[in-house]
Amino acid sequence: MNTLNTAPLAPLLDRLFAEADAATSPAFAALSHEERDRLMHSKTDYLHLYGLMKDLWLPVSRETGLLLYMLVRSTGARNIVEFGTSFGISTLHLAAALRDNGGGRIITSEFEPSKVARSHEHLAEGGLSDLVEIREGDALKTLSTDLPDAIDLLLLDGAKPLYPDILDLMENRLKPNAFVVADNADFCPAYLARVRAAQSGYMSIPFADGIELSMRVG
Numbered sequence: 001m002n003t004l005n006t007a008p009l010a011p012l013l014d015r016l017f018a019e020a021d022a023a024t025s026p027a028f029a030a031l032s033h034e035e036r037d038r039l040m041h042s043k044t045d046y047l048h049l050y051g052l053m054k055d056l057w058l059p060v061s062r063e064t065g066l067l068l069y070m071l072v073r074s075t076g077a078r079n080i081v082e083f084g085t086s087f088g089i090s091t092l093h094l095a096a097a098l099r100d101n102g103g104g105r106i107i108t109s110e111f112e113p114s115k116v117a118r119s120h121e122h123l124a125e126g127g128l129s130d131l132v133e134i135r136e137g138d139a140l141k142t143l144s145t146d147l148p149d150a151i152d153l154l155l156l157d158g159a160k161p162l163y164p165d166i167l168d169l170m171e172n173r174l175k176p177n178a179f180v181v182a183d184n185a186d187f188c189p190a191y192l193a194r195v196r197a198a199q200s201g202y203m204s205i206p207f208a209d210g211i212e213l214s215m216r217v218g
């Protein structure tokens with residue numbers, strides 16, 4: 001028995017994953033594959049791209065949610081930063097693990113106001129609001145100040161081309177052995193090259209579900 005697999009969170013997550021599956025975006029669906037690919041790799045057009053996808057949830061998979069819960073539990077993490085809240089599905093997994101660790105703090109970031117509002121509702125419904133601060137706006141700005149001195153886990157799940165820039169903002173605050181979990185990192189070859197390089201200060205492996213799992217060792 002834990003916070004993740006009991007009420008109120010377990011039925012809430014079942015409902016939210018089902019809602020996420022049912023969400024559609026005609027504007028995004030109308031894009032050609034070439035244009036989608038270009039936007040996913042663009043460091044300047046991410047506001048436009050995520051504007052088109054504002055009704056899409058784009059959550060981590062159920063397996064990745066479990067991975068996040070397990071990593072936070074097994075490391076006894078207390079301070080977590082997340083890039084890309086969306087409707088709060090990954091945040092709920094992280095917050096459940098913090099609750100079961102005895103407490104802590106998640107700072108998460110989202111620039112779409114309607115998603116921020118819904119995430120607040122979901123966190124309240126899950127009884128986890130007290131553990132989470134959602135910073136509304138571009139993470140390049142909102143995650144540039146006021147971070148914990150020692151970060152145990154960083155989840156990268158916002159605009160893929162920004163992964164190296166977001167890592168820059170907090171690299172010197174990552175604790176030794178801190179985990180960095182990057183979803184769909186294949187869209188950012190520069191990020192993969194950085195964390196996989198010899199002497200990069202990370203040990204890094206491609207994990208299941210498009211995840212790059214890295215551990216700070218520098």
Ligand SMILES: C[S@@+](CC[C@H](N)C(=O)[O-])C[C@H]1O[C@@H](n2cnc3c(N)ncnc32)[C@H](O)[C@@H]1O
Pocket residue numbers: 046050057058059060083084085086087088089090091109110111112115137138139140157158159162
């Ligand atoms: C893949 S979704 C996040 C999914 C979420 N982690 C989950 O598992 O439910 C990416 C989200 O990041 C947001 N985003 C992308 N770039 C951002 C930026 N620079 N600053 C803040 N939010 C951003 C998008 O609006 C989108 O909602």
